[in-house]
Amino acid sequence: MMEHEIYRFPRERLDALIERLGREYRVVAPVIKGVQHAWEEVRPGTPVALEYPTTLLPPRQFFAPQREVLYRYRKGDDGKVTFETPPTERPVALLGVHGCDLTGLRVLRSFHESSCGDRMVTDRLDQSFILGIACWVPCMAEAFCRDMGSLENEIPADLYAWDFGEVLLLKVLKARGREILADAAPLEAATADEMALLRRRMRVRHEAFPTHLRFPPSKLPVALEAAESDILWDANADRCLSCGRCNLVCPTCTCFDVHDTGSLDGSQGERVRSWHGCQIPGFSRVAGGHDFRPTRTQQLRYRIFRKGKYMPERYGMVGCTGCGRCIKHCPTHISIRDIFRQVGGTA
Ligand code: SF4
Ligand code: SF4
Numbered sequence: 001m002m003e004h005e006i007y008r009f010p011r012e013r014l015d016a017l018i019e020r021l022g023r024e025y026r027v028v029a030p031v032i033k034g035v036q037h038a039w040e041e042v043r044p045g046t047p048v049a050l051e052y053p054t055t056l057l058p059p060r061q062f063f064a065p066q067r068e069v070l071y072r073y074r075k076g077d078d079g080k081v082t083f084e085t086p087p088t089e090r091p092v093a094l095l096g097v098h099g100c101d102l103t104g105l106r107v108l109r110s111f112h113e114s115s116c117g118d119r120m121v122t123d124r125l126d127q128s129f130i131l132g133i134a135c136w137v138p139c140m141a142e143a144f145c146r147d148m149g150s151l152e153n154e155i156p157a158d159l160y161a162w163d164f165g166e167v168l169l170l171k172v173l174k175a176r177g178r179e180i181l182a183d184a185a186p187l188e189a190a191t192a193d194e195m196a197l198l199r200r201r202m203r204v205r206h207e208a209f210p211t212h213l214r215f216p217p218s219k220l221p222v223a224l225e226a227a228e229s230d231i232l233w234d235a236n237a238d239r240c241l242s243c244g245r246c247n248l249v250c251p252t253c254t255c256f257d258v259h260d261t262g263s264l265d266g267s268q269g270e271r272v273r274s275w276h277g278c279q280i281p282g283f284s285r286v287a288g289g290h291d292f293r294p295t296r297t298q299q300l301r302y303r304i305f306r307k308g309k310y311m312p313e314r315y316g317m318v319g320c321t322g323c324g325r326c327i328k329h330c331p332t333h334i335s336i337r338d339i340f341r342q343v344g345g346t347a
Contacts, residue, residue: 006190006198007181009161009168015044017184018095025093025129028062030055039094050096050163053139054323058104058251062092063124064112067274070258074268091127098139100323102132102157103150104251110315111254125156129180131170132157136201137208142324144337146209148217150321162198169198212337215344217318220308227343228301236339237297239332240279246303246326246334247277252311252319255283278303304339 009017021027022043029042030052037052039059071085097105105125112121132154135145145151154160158177162169169190172178181187190198215223247253257276262269276283279299284292293299311319320336327335 005172005178006195007170007172008188008190008194009170009181009185011166011168013185014048017180018042018046018048019044020180020184021093021095021129024091026090027093027095028059029095042095048095050133050161052096054098054100054143054325054328056325056329057249058101058323058325059094059097060104060108060251060253062094063105063108063128064121064254064256064275067272068120070271070273072268072270075266091124091129093129093131095131096133096161097130097157098133098135098145098323099153100143100145100148100150100321101251102130102155103148103153103317103321104323105130105156106153107252107311107315107317107319107321108254109156110317111252111311114315129176130157130159131177132160134160134162134205136163136205138210140324140328142327142335142337143322144212144324145322146206147211147213147337147340148318148320148322150323151209162201164194164197167194169194213340213344217308217320218312219344220318220340221312223340223343224305224309230343232339232342233297233301236334237295237300239334240296240300241331242279242281242296242299243331244277244280245329245331246336247279248275249325249329251321251323251325252307253277278306300334304336307336308340 018027027042028039029048030037031040031042031046032049037049037055039055042048069086071083073081073083075081109122109125112118154173158174159181160171160173170181255276255278256273258271258273260269260271293302307319311317327337
């Protein structure tokens with residue numbers, strides 16, 4: 001931790017930061033929405049909830065949107081077809097991203113760089129501005145970020161914050177973080193007392209995060225392979241409704257469908273990409289009607305293997321950040337954390 005790169009930032013300057021970012025970015029932050037918190041566009045004066053339980057949907061929606069028009073086509077009177085791509089939106093600035101969701105953005109990048117090389121997603125990630133924030137306590141009972149190693153993660157943030165109420169301590173991780181910060185408030189190094197307080201809080205923070213797993217995430221591929229024929233898959237699949245909620249809320253789910261919609265006379269239309277999920281019936285059905293994973297047991301096991309084995313083996317990062325969303329929002333309380341704990345016995 002480089003002390004001279006940690007600045008004190010009075011909370012009352014948050015609006016100045018939002019105003020500064022708003023000149024270049026769509027500024028997005030957690031706000032209260034009904035009984036949940038959600039990522040929403042904010043302006044100076046919007047009540048931003050920097051202390052928040054994990055949002056229903058993760059920030060991946062700003063980089064790989066839930067529905068996105070890839071291009072539109074139109075046939076002219078002369079019979080020629082022209083194509084146009086929708087205008088590019090302003091880049092996004094995210095304020096207050098927890099370690100689990102920072103990790104989710106890293107996984108998103110590693111997937112899109114290593115597999116399909118999707119520049120639409122990686123360009124948005126490159127152009128974004130991110131203020132990460134440390135969690136002092138688990139943001140919800142289902143979280144297991146400490147076990148998955150994402151509690152401490154600060155990448156890919158430009159600035160990283162520790163919240164001390166009236167004052168935030170901000171660590172500069174990228175040059176543009178310092179630039180933006182200097183525009184929003186005079187750069188003032190954290191005092192010796194504030195640094196001592198930060199060190200003390202960081203030393204005891206782990207005690208607030210219980211451990212749930214008996215093994216590090218690097219052992220998951222071996223543990224899962226050994227448990228491939230375990231009855232735990234049938235036992236969980238018996239309760240699964242194939243609703244796909246676990247896919248929709250996950251920060252590391254990347255699957256999508258592409259479909260065309262056109263006018264009846266075929267003169268115009270659009271190609272659209274939208275989120276899909278491996279738990280939704282028909283996801284693995286191919287032309288000719290063959291389904292590679294026709295049973296719920298196969299589908300559920302695939303989701304867990306994808307996170308714990310296939311993603312680390314193919315893209316170099318475990319595909320679960322321990323955010324706990326899929327556990328919290330599963331209508332039948334199927335828990336990836338419990339499944340990891342069960343297969344861990346064989347690691
Ligand atoms: S949220 Fe639960 S019930 Fe729905 S598909 Fe996922 S595991 Fe099955
Ligand atoms: S699998 Fe569940 S706990 Fe893991 S990152 Fe996805 S939503 Fe979060």
